[in-house]
Amino acid sequence: MIYCVEDDDDIRELVLYTLRIAGFEVQGFSSSKPFWEMLSEAPLPELILLDIMLPEEDGLSILKRLRSFSAMKEIPVIMTTAKGTEFDKVNGLDLGADDYLVKPFGMMEMISRIKAVLRRTQASQSQEVALRLGQLTLNSRNHIVTVEGQRIDLTRKEFDLLFLLMRNPSRVFTRQELLDMVWGDDVLLETRTVDVHIGTLRTKLGTCGSYIQTVRGVGYRMEEAYDQKNL
Known part of the structure; x- marks a missing residue:
């Protein structure tokens, strides 16, 4: 559904x-009220196409609420909007949107993106990966990250970024590679977006933030051992 x-x-x-x-x-729903009513009464959908510009409650607010409920946070969401600005894209993706469609979009493109998102999410949900690096742990099934045994809260993109780095320890990723692999190659964002998220991620990881190393002139890698001169 x-x-x-x-x-x-x-x-x-x-x-x-x-x-x-x-x-x-x-x-189909024309506003948020019947949408929330259906979510509370019926089985959860496989995917949600969510317009940003809605009456009563806008799409970004709906998305934020969806991601706050444990039972609904894994439902894939494709945002649709006529605005198509980078600000809306960054907000939507950071709140946990899985993809973006800018109006007017073709119906074939819409179906292709829906199928691609469903393939990605169904594949990820069928596999559980537990990762550990020093005092940092990550579980991909329930999206739990802990530092020295204490759970920390990450946005969807922060989690995806950390997962990619932890799954490939010592590998150096360029900023463009991280942008393509975490945000998707269909999203037009600047590589500065990666730097901002790395900075926020380091802060949230606290004592383990130093595991994310800057490789000057190239990008980032993740290792437990850390040389302060790399900052």
Whole structure:
């Protein structure tokens, strides 16, 4: 089941019609109220298409609430918007959106992105990876990260960034590689985005933040041993 939250009746009906033709079960909502009511009464959807510009409660607020509930935080969400600004993209992706569609988008592109997101999320949900580096641990199934036994809270992108670095210890990633692998090559962001997230991640990791090493002129790598001169 795919939920589509879109206040434009014409767009919503076209999306629902196309998805039904493609073999998906779908349900449409024009605002947040019936959407939340359905979530509380019916089985959770496999994916949500969520417009940013909505009456009553906007899409970013809905996404933030979704990611705050343990039962709903893993539902893949594709944001849709007519604005297409970098600010909206960064906000949506940092709050845990899995992909982005900028209106007007083609129906074939929409189906392709939905299938790609479903493949990624279903594959990740079927595998559990537990990683440990010094006093830092990460569990991919329940998205729990601990430092010296204390749990810390990370955004979706911070978690994905840490997971990639911990799964490839000592490997040097360029900023562009991290941007492509964590944010996706369809997202037009500057490599400065990586630096900002690395800085925030180091702060949240506390004593283990020094595991993330800066390789001057190249990018970043993760190792337990750390040389302060690399800062």
